Amino acid sequence: QVHLVESGGGSVEAGGSLTLTCVGSGFAMSRNCMAWFRQAPGKEREGVAVIDAYDSTKYVGSVKGRFTISKDNAKNTMYLQMNSLGPEDTAVYYCAADRSSYVGMCSLAAKYSDWGQGTQVTISS
Numbered sequence: 001q002v003h004l005v006e007s008g009g010g011s012v013e014a015g016g017s018l019t020l021t022c023v024g025s026g027f028a029m030s031r032n033c034m035a036w037f038r039q040a041p042g043k044e045r046e047g048v049a050v051i052d053a054y055d056s057t058k059y060v061g062s063v064k065g066r067f068t069i070s071k072d073n074a075k076n077t078m079y080l081q082m083n084s085l086g087p088e089d090t091a092v093y094y095c096a097a098d099r100s101s102y103v104g105m106c107s108l109a110a111k112y113s114d115w116g117q118g119t120q121v122t123i124s125s
Contacts, residue, residue, distance in 0.1 A: 002026040002114045004095050009119030012085060016123070020080040022095030022116055030073035033098035033106030036080045038091035038121075047108030048093070049080060054104060062088070085123045092118040 008020040020036070035050040049059045049069035057069050063082075071078040078095055096112035 002097065002099075004097065004114055004116035006093065006095050006116040006119040009093060009121045011122040011124065014086050014123055014125050016085050017081070017083045018085065018121060019082070020093055020095075020119060020121075022078040022080075024076045024078070024095075024097065027097065027099060027114075028073070029071050029076050029078060029097070031103060033101050033103060033110065033112075034069075034071060034078050035096050035098070035106070035108060035112060036069060036078075037094045037096055037108075037112075038089075039094070039118075040088075040091040043091075045094075046091075050106045050108050051078070052103050052106040056104075056106075058106070058108065060108065082121070085121075087123050087125045090121060090123050092120050094118045 003025045036048040039045040066084045068081040095116045097114040098112045
């Protein structure tokens with residue numbers, strides 16, 4: 001059974017940093033598309049970053065240069081390093097796995113089959 005658990009959320013001031021962690025079980029992150037999404041209050045869920053089996057990454061424009069997605073295949077764990085945070089980054093962050101797409105063509109637009117429970121990130125100005 002696939003299971004994803006996020007941690008690392010919290011409250012920080014604008015300009016600060018946080019690192020989110022997603023631990024997976026029941027499948028191998030190394031052979032699947034993995035991504036971070038977020039949902040702010042009153043807004044639709046938004047794809048933030050995706051990483052493929054070859055560690056190629058893609059980001060939504062608003063976080064490029066500030067966020068870094070990575071994974072440790074040996075630990076079956078994915079990370080999201082977030083720097084220069086602003087109030088606009090306040091949201092619940094979710095990790096997700098797409099186990100059906102070709103691992104070399106991962107996309108934030110794909111249908112992700114497995115989701116974590118989310119972790120709250122709150123940025124104060």
